[in-house]
Amino acid sequence: MSVVCGPLKFGTQPYSSETTDDGQHTTDSQEMKKFYLTTPIYYPNARPHVGSAYTTIVCDAIARYKRMCGYDVAFLTGTDEHGEKLQRAADVAGIPVEQFVAEKRELFKDLWRTLGIPQHSSEHPAGYRFVHTSQNPAHRTAVQWMIRQAGKAGYIEKKRYEGRYCVFDERYVSDNPEPVNCDICGRPAELISEENYFFRLSVFQDRLLRLYKDQPEFVLPDFRMNEVKSFVKGGLHDISISRRRLKWGIPWPDDPEQVVYVWYDALTSYLTGIGFEGDKRSKDFEKYWMGAEGPSEVVHMIGKDILRFHAVYWPAFLMAAGLPLPKTVFAHGWIYYQQDKMSKSKGNVVYPDNGIADGRGLVLHDKILDLTYPAKERARLGNEALRYYLLRDTPFGLDGSFSYEGLIQRYNSDLANGLGNLAKRTLPMIRSYFDGIAPSPVQQQASDSETGSLLPRIASQSRTYAVNRLASHEFSTVLTEIWRLISGADRELNERRPWAITDDPSQRDRRADVLGNAYEVLRFVAVLAYPVLPLATQQLWTQLNQRECAAGVDPRSLQWGQLKPGTIVGKAEPIFPRLDKEATLRKLRELADEDRAREKNTKEASIQVESQSEQKPVAPVSTPASGGAGDSAATDQKITIDNFAKIDLRVGTILSAEPIPGATKLLKLQVDIGTEVRQVCAGIAEYYKPEDLVGMKIVLVANLQPRKLRGVESNGMILAASVGEQGKPVLATFKEEVPNGTKLK
Numbered sequence: 084m085s086v087v088c089g090p091l092k093f094g095t096q097p098y099s100s101e102t103t104d105d106g107q108h109t110t111d112s113q114e115m116k117k118f119y120l121t122t123p124i125y126y127p128n129a130r131p132h133v134g135s136a137y138t139t140i141v142c143d144a145i146a147r148y149k150r151m152c153g154y155d156v157a158f159l160t161g162t163d164e165h166g167e168k169l170q171r172a173a174d175v176a177g178i179p180v181e182q183f184v185a186e187k188r189e190l191f192k193d194l195w196r197t198l199g200i201p202q203h204s205s206e207h208p209a210g211y212r213f214v215h216t217s218q219n220p221a222h223r224t225a226v227q228w229m230i231r232q233a234g235k236a237g238y239i240e241k242k243r244y245e246g247r248y249c250v251f252d253e254r255y256v257s258d259n260p261e262p263v264n265c266d267i268c269g270r271p272a273e274l275i276s277e278e279n280y281f282f283r284l285s286v287f288q289d290r291l292l293r294l295y296k297d298q299p300e301f302v303l304p305d306f307r308m309n310e311v312k313s314f315v316k317g318g319l320h321d322i323s324i325s326r327r328r329l330k331w332g333i334p335w336p337d338d339p340e341q342v343v344y345v346w347y348d349a350l351t352s353y354l355t356g357i358g359f360e361g362d363k364r365s366k367d368f369e370k371y372w373m374g375a376e377g378p379s380e381v382v383h384m385i386g387k388d389i390l391r392f393h394a395v396y397w398p399a400f401l402m403a404a405g406l407p408l409p410k411t412v413f414a415h416g417w418i419y420y421q422q423d424k425m426s427k428s429k430g431n432v433v434y435p436d437n438g439i440a441d442g443r444g445l446v447l448h449d450k451i452l453d454l455t456y457p458a459k460e461r462a463r464l465g466n467e468a469l470r471y472y473l474l475r476d477t478p479f480g481l482d483g484s485f486s487y488e489g490l491i492q493r494y495n496s497d498l499a500n501g502l503g504n505l506a507k508r509t510l511p512m513i514r515s516y517f518d519g520i521a522p523s524p525v526q527q528q529a530s531d532s533e534t535g536s537l538l539p540r541i542a543s544q545s546r547t548y549a550v551n552r553l554a555s556h557e558f559s560t561v562l563t564e565i566w567r568l569i570s571g572a573d574r575e576l577n578e579r580r581p582w583a584i585t586d587d588p589s590q591r592d593r594r595a596d597v598l599g600n601a602y603e604v605l606r607f608v609a610v611l612a613y614p615v616l617p618l619a620t621q622q623l624w625t626q627l628n629q630r631e632c633a634a635g636v637d638p639r640s641l642q643w644g645q646l647k648p649g650t651i652v653g654k655a656e657p658i659f660p661r662l663d664k665e666a667t668l669r670k671l672r673e674l675a676d677e678d679r680a681r682e683k684n685t686k687e688a689s690i691q692v693e694s695q696s697e698q699k700p701v702a703p704v705s706t707p708a709s710g711g712a713g714d715s716a717a718t719d720q721k722i723t724i725d726n727f728a729k730i731d732l733r734v735g736t737i738l739s740a741e742p743i744p745g746a747t748k749l750l751k752l753q754v755d756i757g758t759e760v761r762q763v764c765a766g767i768a769e770y771y772k773p774e775d776l777v778g779m780k781i782v783l784v785a786n787l788q789p790r791k792l793r794g795v796e797s798n799g800m801i802l803a804a805s806v807g808e809q810g811k812p813v814l815a816t817f818k819e820e821v822p823n824g825t826k827l828k
């Protein structure tokens with residue numbers, strides 16, 4: 084089902100960032116604000132999985148919400164086509180690389196189509212625009228312009244580059260001359276030395292720190308900002324931004340022997356994607372990036388893995404080119420599967436689609452329902468179940484985990500039993516008791532004791548909460564709040580039993596009140612949940628017989644009791660039919676196994692095209708060691724001073740601490756150790772409250788090999804005394820001020 088909403092009316096509603104309980108906006112501006120939102124551009128060398136779909140789903144929901152609030156929205160996604168691996172994968176597949184890349188690009192677009200995420204058009208002004216890089220002439224011009232500008236301003240210089248290169252895999256493994264093995268083939272990488280162009284990142288340190296201070300929302304959530312600040316305070320090195328040995332990429336301006344470094348290339352796509360071509364600039368670029376038509380908010384939504392590139396390199400590249408900076412880089416958490424990072428090589432990937440090519444459509448529809456259900460409906464249910472589950476169960480900004488059990492559980496409890504059931508109960512009763520004419524709900528003004536119903540108050544609280552929290556993308560808590568409203572309406576139906584009220588005219592009002600309230604709750608929910616469940620809420624909207632579409636209502640203007648008298652409700656078709664959990668799970672797993680087996684056998688699978696660690700920061704790890712928090716290495720043996728010197732002990736500050744779901748003893752900590760922020764799991768949850776740990780100075784064993792505790796990576800160990808028989812941990816700390824990163828010896 085494709086829903087097209089007529090043009091929204093602007094200018095009648097004031098815009099605001101905050102709404103109060105009575106629906107009043109607290110800040111006013113009549114101007115139609117611009118909002119430009121981007122996903123990362125994805126590497127097209129691997130098939131997109133649920134993790135990669137997560138960012139795009141989040142952005143689609145945000146774009147829809149902003150559009151409802153009257154923003155003029157541009158939403159960009161795309162593919163990052165830099166990299167020799169694409170060339171090699173194309174060779175293995177036996178097709179020209181251009182064709183290979185173009186086909187992979189389509190996989191992403193197909194997936195967005197399958198997931199009901201529309202492409203930009205006059206019908207879908209907030210739909211996604213798509214950018215691709217290496218083979219896009221406009222993008223080449225844009226990147227070369229960026230490089231020239233930085234060069235003219237004196238931020239680029241030619242220097243000798245020393246790093247490690249894997250001749251077998253033809254890839255740069257590390258920008259550091261220290262010996263290292265290639266993380267794809269495992270062979271020792273060779274030391275190479277070549278003349279490269281360097282970006283003088285080091286001179287931007289002060290300007291970046293000032294940016295973080297003046298624009299605290301530049302990096303969100305806050306705890307990620309702390310990581311970024313610590314990294315920059317630790318000192319910045321100049322970075323090599325050209326590569327001599329790579330052929331596939333954008334040629335360096337006036338030096339075709341070299342290609343531009345992947346991140347200079349990739350980040351510039353945020354400009355190209357809205358019509359930037361160096362000196363030639365589209366109206367959209369002027370509008371959304373330059374703010375030529377009034378204020379414009381630019382937000383980059385990314386996963387936490389690529390924060391440094393966006394929060395440190397990107398603003399510096401833009402400053403070097405004299406261009407404005409985005410408003411916010413929002414780094415969300417990671418979606419794990421089976422307590423691990425999804426990875427094709429580990430075989431633990433969840434694909435949101437299944438056999439798009441053979442026309443079977445989305446995995447979730449086949450699994451969720453028996454195939455007698457209309458295919459279109461199955462598609463809608465699959466998409467929306469996935470959207471709801473990911474956004475509801477992952478507190479935005481933190482890590483989440485995907486499981487089929489969780490998905491079905493949410494589907495049944497919230498979508499089928501919650502929303503679907505409320506509509507299924509309410510609408511038929513309105514049809515049978517009131518000839519289909521929706522009765523008015525009780526008045527908002529009446530006090531709870533007069534009306535005896537809490538629903539008007541809960542509804543207006545839910546509206547306020549949703550509007551205020553959606554501004555900071557807190558989908559999980561917003562959905563919880565909306566479902567509190569649904570439960571409230573359900574409870575009222577159960578308590579007042581409108582079906583048991585007699586037909587006596589004196590009782591008719593009581594029944595009208597209850598059903599009018601339930602109808603009004605459904606109307607609120609259809610509007611508030613629209614960004615997450617665009618198709619189901621529209622279906623509900625049609626059944627409620629509301630005009631135009633749910634997307635056309637500004638949620639901030641939603642008021643209790645706005646029902647037009649005489650509205651005749653439609654037939655209640657099931658919005659979310661209930662699933663047989665066991666049968667569905669079996670089918671889901673079968674399909675996922677088949678899908679993975681098929682993937683494994685694809686020609687390109689023989690090439691490790693997945694890892695792009697060359698371009699992503701890897702935490703330095705050196706000597707192997709065992710143990711983690713809580714392990715004791717007590718031994719009577721004496722060791723030499725050389726042995727002791729192998730342990731790298733560093734001073735750090737705990738930036739954040741949070742529980743690990745399902746692990747009663749563990750806390751996940753982010754620790755600033757001067758040069759970087761480390762994630763460490765510590766077995767101290769029974770003795771320390773997370774909030775008491777933030778800001779505390781500790782000692783970290785910094786060169787332990789990373790290991791997984793309850794599926795969470797731990798990069799180091801915090802020193803603690805083990806006191807008493809219970810081994811109560813008491814963290815080692817300092818009385819005097821000691822800078823982070825200081826070595827203990």
Ligand code: ME8
Pocket residue numbers: 122123124125126127133134135137138163349350351352384385386387388389416417418419424425695
């Ligand atoms: O990094 N959980 O591309 P990429 C949550 N081309 N999000 C996930 C995820 C997971 N398990 N897996 C992937 C690149 N993502 C560069 C970006 S931008 C100028 C260049 C999402 O294909 C998340 O947004 O490796 C992450 O940052 C992104 O996909 C990485 O995509």
